[in-house]
Amino acid sequence: MPGQVRAAPACPGGVVYQDDDRDGRHDPGEPGVAGVRVSDGVDIVETGDDGRYRLAARADRPRFIVKPPGYRVPDAANGLPDFWRAPDAMGAGCGDFALWSDDARRGDASFAIRIIADPQPKSAVDVDYYARDIVEPILAASGTGDAVADLGLSLGDIVNDDLSLYPAMIAQTARLGVPWLHVAGNHDLDAGAVDDAASLATFRHHFGPDTFAWETPQASFLLFDDVVHMPGGSPSYVGGLREDQFRFIEAYLATARRDRLLVLGVHIPFFDTGKGRESFRHEDRERLFRLLEPFPRVLLLSGHGHVQQHAWHGPSTGWHGRQPLHEYNVGAACGAFWSGVADAEGIPDATMSDGTPNGHARMDVDARGDYRLAWLPARDASGEQAGMSLHAPRVLRRGAWPGFAVYANVYMGDADSRVEYRIDAGEWKPMARVVQADPRVLATNLADDAAEALRAYDRAPEAKPSQHLWRGSLPTDLATGEHRIEVRTHDRWRGELRAATAYTLVEREAGVE
Known part of the structure; x- marks a missing residue:
C-alpha cells in the first residue's frame, strides 16, 4: 500500500536497451543504449557501452532514467510514460528500461508542450469538468490530424487532497496520447504524513519520482517537488528543496548541455507571493539560481496561485545572470477551483480572481532553444480567441x-x-x-x-x-x-x-x- 516503506529488493542494476520490435522485452539482438543516465533521485550513474548500469536499490525511492534526446519511452499500463520503476519492483528485469527510436522528434524541428497547472478536482464531478473543459477540447483541436503535442507537463495539485482521484485523473490525461510528466503540489500530500520525507508516498506510487529530468533535442526539463511539508506548523508548508534534491540537481546540471533551453517545472513559485512572507525559502532559491547561472537560456514554470503572471528575476531575488530570469507562473486549469455559475453545458465559469479564464498553456521550442508561450482558455485549445x-x-x-x-x-x-x-x-x-x-x-x-x-x-x-x-x-x-x-x-x-x-x-x- 502507498505510504508503507518496504525492504529494498535485490536489484543492483539493469540494462537500458533499444526495443526495436516494441514488445517490452529485451530480446536477443536488441542493443543496449550507452550513456543513458539512471538515477534514484539522489545519485546518477550512466550506462556503459552495453547499456548496463549498476545502482543500488533504495526502499523509498523510484528508480528512473533521464530520457535521452532522440528516443521515446513506451507507455505504462495506465498510459503514462514508462520511465521509472517502483522501489518494491521484484523479479527479473526489475531495473531494465526500454527505449524506442524516435526520428520524428529531430533537433531541427519545433517541439510543442502542453502545460497544465492545478487541475485540482475535489470530487468525481470535478474530474468530469476537467475532462470536458480541458481534455476534450484539446483532442478536438487536434482532430485535423495534428498531434496534441510532443510532451505534456502537469505542475502540481493534480487533485485537491483526495488522492483516491489519481487513477481517474491519470485516465483522463492519458486520453491525450502524449508523454505526460507530473510535478507534486501542496494538495498532493499524504494526509497524516509525519514529516516531509513521508508526504509523497502516494504520489510516487502513481507518478514515480518527485525529482527527475527529461531531455529532447530542443530542451532539457528539470522537474521537482518544491513543497516542503511542515506538519503541525503554521503555515504547514513552504517552498524550498531538500538536500537530496540538491544532490541530484547539482549532479545533473554538472553535465547537462548548455546549447539548448533548460526548463524547470515546479508547483510553488520562486518569487514571494506576499509582502513580508518568505513563501519560497530564499536560501534555497539563491543556491538553485547559482547552479543555473552558467546556462544561457533558462525558463522557470510554476503554478499554485490560481492567477497568471510573469516574473523577471534579478539581483533582488538572487539571480545574477547576464539577463533577467523569466518565470511564467501558469494559470490554473480549474481556474477558481471549479467555482462560479455553470454554463449551458453545466461547466462552471471558473474565471480566476485576476480575471484570467481557466485553461492551459502551450509552449513551442524551436531548434535554437527559443520558446513561444500562449495561454489557451478552456474550450479554446486551438488559441483562436483574442488573448x-x-x-x-x-x-x-x-x-x-x-x-x-x-x-x-x-x-x-x-x-x-x-x-x-x-x-x-x-x-x-x-x-x-x-x-x-x-x-x-x-x-x-x-x-x-x-x-x-x-x-x-x-x-x-x-x-x-x-x-x-x-x-x-x-x-x-x-x-x-x-x-x-x-x-x-x-x-x-x-x-x-x-x-x-x-x-x-x-x-x-x-x-x-
Missing part, C-alpha cells in the same frame, strides 16, 4: 465627465506590454496599466452578494488585483449613438492581438430623468 477580455460601460450620457473607461485584461501581459485603444477607427492611444481588480470579476462578486440563493455550488472567489490589466478613458464628446472600441496589444510571442467592444452615448437634458 484578452474587455470591459466597458454599455451606455454613457453624451457630455458627461469622461471618468469612465474600457478595461483590457491581457492574459499574457506584464509591465512591459504595450496596449493601445482607439474609438471608431480613430487614432491609436496608449492604455495605462493599472494593478487593481478586474471589473468583470467585481461584477460577479456583486451579483453573488445580491443573490438570495447560491448561484452555483461554490461562488466565484473575491477579486484580486490583476497584474495584466489596462485602462483607457472613454470620450463622451462624440455624437450620440454607438461607438466601436478596438484594443490591440503586441504579444511578445504571438504578435499583434486585437479585441473589440462598443458603448453608446445618449442625450439627457438637465433635470430630466
